[in-house]
Amino acid sequence: MSDFLQQMAQSSRARVPVSVSADADTVVHPLILNGFDLIAEVKLSAPSAGVLCAPDDPMAAVVAQAKAYAAGGAAAISVLTEPSRFGGSLAHLRAVARAVDVPVMRKDFLVSPVQVHEARIAGASGVLLILAILDDSVLEACLEVARGYGMFVLLEAFDGPQLDRAARYVGPGVLLGLNCRDLRTLDVVPERLTALGSRFPAGAVRVAESGLYTPADAATVAGCGYALALVGSALMTSEDPAGAVAQMVTAGRMEGARCVSV
Numbered sequence: 001m002s003d004f005l006q007q008m009a010q011s012s013r014a015r016v017p018v019s020v021s022a023d024a025d026t027v028v029h030p031l032i033l034n035g036f037d038l039i040a041e042v043k044l045s046a047p048s049a050g051v052l053c054a055p056d057d058p059m060a061a062v063v064a065q066a067k068a069y070a071a072g073g074a075a076a077i078s079v080l081t082e083p084s085r086f087g088g089s090l091a092h093l094r095a096v097a098r099a100v101d102v103p104v105m106r107k108d109f110l111v112s113p114v115q116v117h118e119a120r121i122a123g124a125s126g127v128l129l130i131l132a133i134l135d136d137s138v139l140e141a142c143l144e145v146a147r148g149y150g151m152f153v154l155l156e157a158f159d160g161p162q163l164d165r166a167a168r169y170v171g172p173g174v175l176l177g178l179n180c181r182d183l184r185t186l187d188v189v190p191e192r193l194t195a196l197g198s199r200f201p202a203g204a205v206r207v208a209e210s211g212l213y214t215p216a217d218a219a220t221v222a223g224c225g226y227a228l229a230l231v232g233s234a235l236m237t238s239e240d241p242a243g244a245v246a247q248m249v250t251a252g253r254m255e256g257a258r259c260v261s262v
Helices: 003-013 058-072 090-099 113-121 136-149 160-169 191-195 215-223 241-261
Strands: 037-042 076-080 104-107 126-130 152-157 174-179 205-209 228-231
Touching: 037 058, 037 241, 058 076, 058 090, 058 241, 076 090, 090 104, 113 126, 113 136, 126 136, 136 152, 152 160, 160 174, 191 215, 215 228, 215 241, 228 241
Parallel strands: 037 076, 037 228, 076 104, 104 126, 126 152, 152 174, 174 205, 205 228
Antiparallel strands: none
16 A cells, blocks of 8 residues: 555544434435546645645535536536645535435545545435555445445445456445556656556446546546546646536547447
């Protein structure tokens, strides 16, 4: 595990609640896919890019951004809840889940199944689980909680061996993402998305993560067999996030249709 992931996992452990007892007051929205789709991400900052958005009213800005994503046709919205490096919070997740009618995913460095319960209570319809920081027993416990709620899970891998390990978990309600970020430098290496495409286990719903900024990038990964892309920084800095989402989705679907017809 990289130093960065170790730091994030340690920080997450300090945020694990002792227990959760309240019920969610929002429904679980199903993740509906239509050939090629976007998981559009809301985050105020990122370690690799610094501050992405510094609004006077962060909560209002987060909600407005999420509504724009939904209007642009995002299949799901990822909300960062990590506070120390990404400017996120569970309050952002709660607000977004109540403001849109598409599934909302909690993105964080989850280390306990209790945090999956916490995500659902806050309104999440899905969660990100990072293979590199979870051993099999904790990962299986987190998946069991998510399945019990009917939530989708995005398993995140960073390399070939992690994609191999994920094979046993591929199934209904589970997406498998490849993050092309180099965790030593935090630089993105987009070539990994194509180079490791053959390492995905059979039947996996592939998600391309990091390094996607333009409609052409969306078309490239769609042509390589990815069903979704997770896009954050490019959308957070766009003057027209709804339009940016729509253009990336359209480009991905056009390329996917072209590949099928060929």
